Amino acid sequence: CVLKMKQQKSSLNKLLEHLLRGLEKRDPHQFFAWPVTDDIAPGYSKIISRPMDFSTMRQKIDDNEYSTLQEFTEDFRLMCDNAIRYNHVDTVYHKAAKRLLQVGMKHLSPDNLMRSLKPTS
Numbered sequence: 001c002v003l004k005m006k007q008q009k010s011s012l013n014k015l016l017e018h019l020l021r022g023l024e025k026r027d028p029h030q031f032f033a034w035p036v037t038d039d040i041a042p043g044y045s046k047i048i049s050r051p052m053d054f055s056t057m058r059q060k061i062d063d064n065e066y067s068t069l070q071e072f073t074e075d076f077r078l079m080c081d082n083a084i085r086y087n088h089v090d091t092v093y094h095k096a097a098k099r100l101l102q103v104g105m106k107h108l109s110p111d112n113l114m115r116s117l118k119p120t121s
């Protein structure tokens with residue numbers, strides 16, 4: 001029923017909020033905190049057709065737009081891939097995106113997920 005659906009969504013949202021906070025900690029310079037603008041990245045909107053950043057992911061959690069962890073993970077990967085594609089390999093942004101993607105996919109992997117859900121004994 002709808003109420004059950006709402007409850008299930010809210011427990012998914014709690015999990016996604018927790019995961020998002022963990023991922024944001026790995027972006028100390030906040031390069032991924034906000035949408036990239038054409039002012040700071042010339043031609044960005046012409047090159048990157050599907051922009052993504054942590055603030056947009058947080059908004060999507062609040063608007064109940066994620067039905068599964070998979071959809072959340074896809075947005076995280078999209079955000080990193082955008083930076084890997086737009087920025088040349090020798091830039092801080094390309095390097096930060098590669099590192100963030102590596103660390104992030106480890107965090108979001110099933111066995112790590114179970115570890116973060118289980119209370120530490």
Ligand SMILES: COc1ccc(OC)c(-c2cc(C(C)=O)n3cccnc23)c1
Pocket residue numbers: 030031032033034035036037040041082083086087093
């Ligand atoms: C130097 O300080 C900031 C502050 C915020 C940024 O994006 C939200 C960025 C930034 C973030 C990015 C990305 C993620 O591609 N970027 C690309 C080119 C130039 N600047 C950026 C840099």
